[in-house]
Amino acid sequence: MGELVSGSQRVLLRTVDVARETGYSVQQVRNLERLGVVPPAARSSNGYRSYTPIHVQALRAYRGLAGAVGAVAARQMLAELRTETIAEAAAAINAVHVRLAREREEALRAQRALRAIQAEANTAEFEQESDAMTITELAGALHVRPSTLRFWEQEGLVTPERVTSLRARRYGLSAIRAARIVVALRGAGYSIPAVREIMGSLHRLDGPGETQHILRQRLDQIATRTVALLRAGADLAAVVTSAQEPDGVCT
Template identity: 85%
Template sequence: MSGSQRVLLRTVDVARESGYSVQQVRDLERLGVIPPAARSSNGYRSYTSVHVHALRAYRGLAGAVGPVAARQMLAELRTETIAAAASAISSVHVRLARERDEALRAQQALRAIQDETNTPELEQASDAMTITELAAALDVRPSTLRFWEQEGLVIPERVTSLRARRYGISAIRAARIVAALRGTGYGIPAVREIMGSLHQLDGLGETQRILQQRLDQIATRTVALLRAGADLAAVVTSGQEPIAG
């Protein structure tokens, strides 16, 4: 147990160091974001620096993955091995990187759709994807692609006597844009309207704005996670040692 962990803090001290209010500290303790505070003989709470690190880590993690997922993750990090905890944190970085890559691909698809207005492109059979391949590329379920087809958002071709779905270049581009829009939080009716306007100048401009907004949001979440790095490391390593009372 380190010397810093032996220094006992009052609720007001933790609030000041973490940037939360006294009531928020108590609420977040109740929600399991931080370990339960030790109680003195007179009933007062006693905290340590670990609690401050956990609260700071929660702020960044909540910005990256949302408050519910952040609460669950922090609770798990305190009981995991260092290797398992590091892997969990790395997976968040990987998820954000993948979301960014998909948003960039959607932007590329949008530019290609814009170019098609003047230079139509012939699709090659070798560029086509099956529903399983496209679902894996977008990290969605095949049932999601079937639902998008039912909603008129992404229309594949039907080939062979079994009527198997085949997604050509245009359908793949549309799917990437739909996936990015859905990831931004747009509902199906709004996505349908946007996709219907893609071959209009104003529609292309609005979609580009939305995709750039998506990239900006991912960048903000990534920075929040990076800022939480040192505090997350402190939480992970503190899980190997008992919290002082």
Template identity: 75%
Template sequence: MWGWPVNETVGEGRRVPLRTADVARESDYSVQQVRDLERLGVIPPAPRSSNGYRSYTSAHVHALRAYRGLAGAVGPVAARQLLAELRTGTLAEAASAISAVHVGLARERDETLRAQRALRAIEGEPRAEPEHENDTMTITQLAAALDVRPSTLRFWEQEGLVAPERVTSLRARRYGLAAVRAARIVAALRGAGYGIPAVRAILGSLHEVGGPGETRRLLHQRLDRIAVRTVALLRAGTDLAAVVTSAEEPSTDG
């Protein structure tokens, strides 16, 4: 567990506790925010002096700074959970948990880049569609054209991604121009590694006024957000290291 020294070295070797206002100034939070984050468990409870005032240390400051970076990278709830893991786990476990955050951000970036490539492929490929407006394709024909199973098309239909324009009295599906086009887009995005919710969102944007151009903008926007989150995690690096190494130190309380 984290070892929290009672006092903090200040100036010429003099050791004094940090006040709430000191911690707020060093962590760039308000005094109330420091108290709120302590209540939420972001930092351990500060011991009280004889006059009732809280006594903090630099370890609390590092934890608050680390929380700021983690919250920017993965969100406040996940950041609180991760800090709790760092506080109670071994050094190896803590290092692994932080590495997992970096890996997760890299995976999100790779998925977005794959979607961009899929979108470019969709726009550049010749259309495998019926020759005439009134022509349709059966589920078997469309599945063969996309190199997927008919059951895959049925699953996409169930998820609201691709719908046949009509179903005959024998329940045979017929896909028109719009449905074939949607199926091609879904196949490209799924092949690029995108999940169903993301495919649904991209399909929705393609039908909006901006069309593919709007989708490109949204994907670029997502890459920018991932970059900001990655930088937030990098900026927290030194403070995270301090939190992790303090977890290995024996407590000096008592």
């Protein structure tokens, strides 16, 4: 193995060669081949695997793509890229860039919303008891279902005041602010456990500062995922174009 064949024929690589070029272990290379991340390697008469440069590029593409969208989604996407036209594959990769850009904008919007809500909380004229809302009024103002507010209550995210003998929910100013923050965080892609952690931080001494720190961390994570996708760019292009060649091999 490791033989370089002249002309238009391919370069043959051993498993250890692929591992060295990609940073994966020999066992990881075999596992990722089994999972369909790369096309099946050719087998020699003695059973040894024979890889080509496209296998190296596919594994490098997988590393970056997994950093951007997660391992499971990356495996599925790479398998699909090898069967799609160049136009379809380019659209799929572009969709990942769009998704990351949307996540970043949602996180920035959550930051802006949190700052606005905190500014309102410090404004005396905002503290009017008449601003209290029923569950229907608050749900309408936030563009969510009343059942969503009930679910948030069950999860300890928003606590309404209860009035009347029928225990109808009524939301005071602090509950309204909490609900608005939850809407902003959920819109930014935070899970319920993550939102619970952030909401809990708001009650600590440096709660607002800690919450902003958590939001900045999310922006940093999105940036890291975006860079991983950019690094995978050339290798993703090689995977896509190799699929259009008669033997599916890029040398």
